[in-house]
Amino acid sequence: MSENANKKKRGHAIALFSGGLDSALAILLMLKQDIEVTALTFMTHFGCDLGDRSSCGTDPYPASEKFGFNVKLMHLGQKFVDIVESPKFGRGGHMNVCIDCRILMLNEAKACMEMTNADFIITGEVLGQRPFSQQKDKMHLVLRETGLKGKLLRPLSAKLLRATEPELSGMVDREMLESINGRSRKRQMELATEHGLEDYPNPGGGCLLTDEGYSNRLKDLLAHSDRLSFEDLNLLRVGRHFRLDPATKVVVGRNEKENNLLMGYRRDHHCLLEAPDIGSPLTLLIGNTSEGNIEKAAMITARYTSARLEPKVCVVSTRVSDDRVTELTVTPARDEDLKLVAVR
Numbered sequence: 085m086s087e088n089a090n091k092k093k094r095g096h097a098i099a100l101f102s103g104g105l106d107s108a109l110a111i112l113l114m115l116k117q118d119i120e121v122t123a124l125t126f127m128t129h130f131g132c133d134l135g136d137r138s139s140c141g142t143d144p145y146p147a148s149e150k151f152g153f154n155v156k157l158m159h160l161g162q163k164f165v166d167i168v169e170s171p172k173f174g175r176g177g178h179m180n181v182c183i184d185c186r187i188l189m190l191n192e193a194k195a196c197m198e199m200t201n202a203d204f205i206i207t208g209e210v211l212g213q214r215p216f217s218q219q220k221d222k223m224h225l226v227l228r229e230t231g232l233k234g235k236l237l238r239p240l241s242a243k244l245l246r247a248t249e250p251e252l253s254g255m256v257d258r259e260m261l262e263s264i265n266g267r268s269r270k271r272q273m274e275l276a277t278e279h280g281l282e283d284y285p286n287p288g289g290g291c292l293l294t295d296e297g298y299s300n301r302l303k304d305l306l307a308h309s310d311r312l313s314f315e316d317l318n319l320l321r322v323g324r325h326f327r328l329d330p331a332t333k334v335v336v337g338r339n340e341k342e343n344n345l346l347m348g349y350r351r352d353h354h355c356l357l358e359a360p361d362i363g364s365p366l367t368l369l370i371g372n373t374s375e376g377n378i379e380k381a382a383m384i385t386a387r388y389t390s391a392r393l394e395p396k397v398c399v400v401s402t403r404v405s406d407d408r409v410t411e412l413t414v415t416p417a418r419d420e421d422l423k424l425v426a427v428r
């Protein structure tokens with residue numbers, strides 16, 4: 085968009101844009117009022133991968149190109165890991181830290197607003213839509229913590245909330261905003277049709293921190309590490325995880341893609357296990373690679389091969405640091421034994 089075009093706008097809003105329906109509609113309601121919008125799409129180690137079209141990541145660019153607003157991608161990196169390790173305002177149903185997350189994202193948006201001399205911030209939040217973070221008291225809490233009172237406009241529920249500065253000054257016409265409340269998405273669908281918004285994802289349940297299995301793996305990691313490393317976090321997305329002892333984990337690939345990913349995660353202090361000449365997963369043994377643990381990892385590996393019903397399976401373990409190979413013939417682990425060590 086040219087500078088001249090921007091000059092004609094009535095104001096400039098910074099938007100939190102997930103790529104989902106609600107945040108897209110909030111932006112469209114602003115564009116309709118001739119407000120320039122700069123959208124921020126945040127990435128974290130717990131979100132979907134925008135670069136992977138098979139994942140749930142939503143590419144924000146098609147909407148920005150179609151409707152004419154700018155998008156900036158921002159990775160929250162360590163700042164987000166810090167709040168996951170110790171959230172100030174607790175967790176939701178699983179390991180999700182939605183209130184701290186909103187505060188962090190809004191603080192980033194506030195810095196962007198101040199840097200670009202924008203006038204206010206918008207989000208696609210809908211009053212009462214999510215039990216943990218979108219209740220009125222939680223919305224006030226977020227305002228207090230970010231110091232954004234008067235500057236944070238939620239266009240989809242604005243008429244149910246106190247008028248913000250851009251509404252009071254007349255920059256934004258409050259009458260053209262919405263009063264959506266609760267979990268029904270009927271009004272959002274109507275607005276999508278009205279605004280020609282056709283291609284939007286189904287409402288997502290949130291980031292990986294809202295997923296039970298992922299949360300259990302993360303809890304286990306937190307219980308056994310002093311600090312979360314990006315590498316350990318990324319590994320939580322791959323494979324079946326088993327905890328052998330406080331220092332030792334086994335990760336078993338579930339398909340070829342995961343086997344290839346696990347190859348990328350191998351380090352000198354790991355062992356790689358595989359059953360040769362049959363359908364076999366690739367397994368990483370991480371931590372204490374004692375003989376006993378190699379044998380346990382081999383039994384777990386054997387359980388997921390095509391020979392899992394055989395009395396004995398040959399498994400090869402390779403120590404990554406020096407390629408030392410150990411060949412073992414083991415009984416595949418029984419499901420009842422696996423239950424005792426599975427992290428899920």
Ligand code: SF4
Nearest residue numbers: 180181182185290291
């Ligand atoms: S679901 Fe995840 S990304 Fe969404 S608000 Fe909660 S913690 Fe943040």
